[in-house]
Amino acid sequence: MLPGSPAVPRRPPPxxxxxxRRELPIFQARGPLLSQLRGLECAVLIGETGxxxxxxxxxxxxxxxxxxxxxxxVTQPRRVAAISLAxxxxxxxxxxxxxxxxYTVRFDDLTSDETRIKFLTDGMLLREAxxxxxxRKYSVVILDEAHERTxxxxxxxxxVKAAQKKRKELGKLPLKVIVMSATMDVDQFSQxxxxxxxxxxxGRQHPIQVFYTKQPQSDYLQAALxxxxxxxxxxxxxxxxxxxxxxxxxxxxxxxxxxxIAKHLPDGCPQMTVMPLYASxxxxxxxxxxxxxxxxxxxxxxxxxxxxxxxxxSGIKYVVDTGMVKAKKYNPEIGLEVLAVQRVSKAQAWxxxxxxxxxxxxxxxRLYTEDxxxxxxxxxxxxxxxxxxxxxxxxxxxxRIPNIVTFDFMSKPSPDxxxxxxxxxxxxxxxxxKEDQLVLTPLGRKMAAFPLEPKFSKTILLSPKxxxxxxxxxxxxxxxxxxxxxxxxxxxxxxxxxxKKFISSEGDHLTLLNVYRAFKNVSGNKVGCSExxxxxxxxxxxxxxxxxxxxxSSRSDTANIRRCLAHSLFMNAAELQPDGTYSTVxxxxxxxxxxxxxxxxxxxxxxxxxxxxxxxKCYMRDLCVVDADWLYDAAPDYFxxxxxxxxx
DNA sequence: GAGCACTGC
Numbered sequence: 001m002l003p004g005s006p007a008v009p010r011r012p013p014p015x016x017x018x019x020x021r022r023e024l025p026i027f028q029a030r031g032p033l034l035s036q037l038r039g040l041e042c043a044v045l046i047g048e049t050g051x052x053x054x055x056x057x058x059x060x061x062x063x064x065x066x067x068x069x070x071x072x073x074v075t076q077p078r079r080v081a082a083i084s085l086a087x088x089x090x091x092x093x094x095x096x097x098x099x100x101x102x103y104t105v106r107f108d109d110l111t112s113d114e115t116r117i118k119f120l121t122d123g124m125l126l127r128e129a130x131x132x133x134x135x136r137k138y139s140v141v142i143l144d145e146a147h148e149r150t151x152x153x154x155x156x157x158x159x160v161k162a163a164q165k166k167r168k169e170l171g172k173l174p175l176k177v178i179v180m181s182a183t184m185d186v187d188q189f190s191q192x193x194x195x196x197x198x199x200x201x202x203g204r205q206h207p208i209q210v211f212y213t214k215q216p217q218s219d220y221l222q223a224a225l226x227x228x229x230x231x232x233x234x235x236x237x238x239x240x241x242x243x244x245x246x247x248x249x250x251x252x253x254x255x256x257x258x259x260x261i262a263k264h265l266p267d268g269c270p271q272m273t274v275m276p277l278y279a280s281x282x283x284x285x286x287x288x289x290x291x292x293x294x295x296x297x298x299x300x301x302x303x304x305x306x307x308x309x310x311x312x313x314s315g316i317k318y319v320v321d322t323g324m325v326k327a328k329k330y331n332p333e334i335g336l337e338v339l340a341v342q343r344v345s346k347a348q349a350w351x352x353x354x355x356x357x358x359x360x361x362x363x364x365x366r367l368y369t370e371d372x373x374x375x376x377x378x379x380x381x382x383x384x385x386x387x388x389x390x391x392x393x394x395x396x397x398x399x400r401i402p403n404i405v406t407f408d409f410m411s412k413p414s415p416d417x418x419x420x421x422x423x424x425x426x427x428x429x430x431x432x433x434k435e436d437q438l439v440l441t442p443l444g445r446k447m448a449a450f451p452l453e454p455k456f457s458k459t460i461l462l463s464p465k466x467x468x469x470x471x472x473x474x475x476x477x478x479x480x481x482x483x484x485x486x487x488x489x490x491x492x493x494x495x496x497x498x499x500k501k502f503i504s505s506e507g508d509h510l511t512l513l514n515v516y517r518a519f520k521n522v523s524g525n526k527v528g529c530s531e532x533x534x535x536x537x538x539x540x541x542x543x544x545x546x547x548x549x550x551x552x553s554s555r556s557d558t559a560n561i562r563r564c565l566a567h568s569l570f571m572n573a574a575e576l577q578p579d580g581t582y583s584t585v586x587x588x589x590x591x592x593x594x595x596x597x598x599x600x601x602x603x604x605x606x607x608x609x610x611x612x613x614x615x616x617k618c619y620m621r622d623l624c625v626v627d628a629d630w631l632y633d634a635a636p637d638y639f640x641x642x643x644x645x646x647x648x
Numbered sequence: 649g650a651g652c653a654c655t656g657c
């Protein structure tokens with residue numbers, strides 16, 4: 001019921017002595033590697049997992065005096081990785097974390113004037129670039145895990161390339177760029193960085209046998225179940241199994257089925273302990289996958305793609321890959337996110353396979369035929385080509401990029417997606433045309449200061465007008481933490497009944513506010529007491545205070561809060577139709593209230609929502625009941641245009 | 649009428 005904890009970094013194993021650092025495969029290559037890197041502006045470094053590249057390269061550079069004039073930055077897609085790597089490297093250097101070696105992630109900065117090796121999230125370096133587009137603090141930027149192609153890494157490619165060029169023109173200290181990746185996309189990286197040399201590092205991956213099915217499988221769940229129990233009957237009980245499935249619902253159902261079957265196994269068959277693993281699972285339950293099963297008992301982990309990259313489990317001998325993943329696509333025409341079960345890419349399949357060979361040789365069962373595999377896409381489509389670009393566009397404009405359409409993307413987003421993002425920012429009042437160039441308005445510049453989606457930044461910035469800044473800050477903070485109302489299928493009734501106590505007939509935003517107020521009372525009035533530091537009310541308050549916003553409370557007047565939401569979410573409005581369905585004001589799309597909404601069983605005549613998600617149906621999520629009049633007041637021009645369009 | 653991959657600022 002209450003906020004679940006974030007993935008707190010686990011303390012890494014004790015630092016290896018200098019001799020152990022020398023045993024890493026990469027140590028053999030130290031000399032030649034350094035002499036090459038010393039002379040290069042750009043390099044692409046390819047290394048398997050376990051090569052030690054992420055922990056050692058920054059140290060080698062530092063020890064060899066390369067880049068000592070500035071800071072060596074190492075970016076990571078995930079906070080946990082940035083923090084644990086910094087901890088690891090500072091231990092190896094036998095220094096205190098935050099001195100020579102430090103890290104910066106959102107709301108958590110452990111660096112000092114002495115810091116020379118800095119681990120940070122890719123998004124964080126991008127944010128720093130807004131204040132300093134040529135990254136003058138840094139002498140070296142290492143973009144790690146580049147093959148993951150997160151939207152932030154992709155934008156950083158363009159930013160560091162531009163910074164490098166600019167610094168050269170200005171005759172400043174050169175910026176060295178090192179792209180680190182697993183064995184894919186090599187040519188693309190090298191080409192993009194003007195033919196940068198590719199250096200290969202030996203890994204320490206163990207051999208993995210890969211098996212395909214002989215026939216295509218019509219039911220991958222059934223096939224997975226059969227595989228698990230076949231392995232279970234044949235393999236020694238100390239060898240654990242990791243199964244890749246697509247989502248929470250599916251994983252919970254399969255967990256139950258496996259447990260039921262495991263209860264009725266024939267004599268002589270080992271015990272089995274089945275554990276689900278997905279991101280919205282509370283942290284305490286996620287932790288269970290790291291505990292070794294008792295002797296004579298096999299661990300079977302049923303996971304989403306979270307175990308592909310974010311969570312590494314030791315002791316996995318068998319991987320069962322269904323070849324399916326649930327992933328988001330974005331349709332810019334109607335601003336619709338589609339979440340659908342689809343085939344993985346070849347790269348993803350290899351990533352999954354690799355999870356079987358971390359400590360010893362492994363075995364991977366692919367529940368598809370080799371012919372099917374050959375038809376998979378080579379790479380996963382980069383995130384920048386399948387999501388809403390409003391946030392990124394706002395950041396690029398804050399970076400004063402002269403022209404978004406000609407920005408040097410490694411993989412260009414579609415013109416439609418860029419256009420949709422421009423329109424979205426225009427509706428929010430964040431952009432304007434000046435001398436035929438798109439620039440931020442003063443409001444847009446303030447919006448870029450918040451580490452939030454533009455529509456939520458706008459809501460906060462509007463809140464003083466409605467005298468409800470305190471409430472809006474709370475609501476926006478809670479919206480950004482997905483575990484406030486943790487709701488696993490098994491405990492759904494229980495959660496629903498608890499939530500009933502706090503339900504507001506005015507919608508989900510106000511229900512969240514009620515929950516928070518109740519939580520605050522029982523937990524001793526600590527503002528910002530959310531266990532999840534990612535977006536705490538406190539940290540957003542700080543951002544608001546920096547913009548000198550008055551911290552007013554509307555107290556029991558919820559109409560003002562709803563007015564404020566209507567004024568910032570007017571482009572996400574839907575009206576009840578005579579036939580009982582809902583239709584969006586913007587594109588007359590047929591939509592429904594998501595079952596997780598407190599308004600699911602209600603029929604308010606007019607609502608605004610945070611976003612649409614298409615799964616089996618097109619659902620509105622996070623709704624607030626509003627007056628139709630407020631919408632018109634919020635954006636008269638917009639609604640006049642809509643009316644005209646409707647008449648034509 | 650009935651359901652939510654994964655990150656990140």
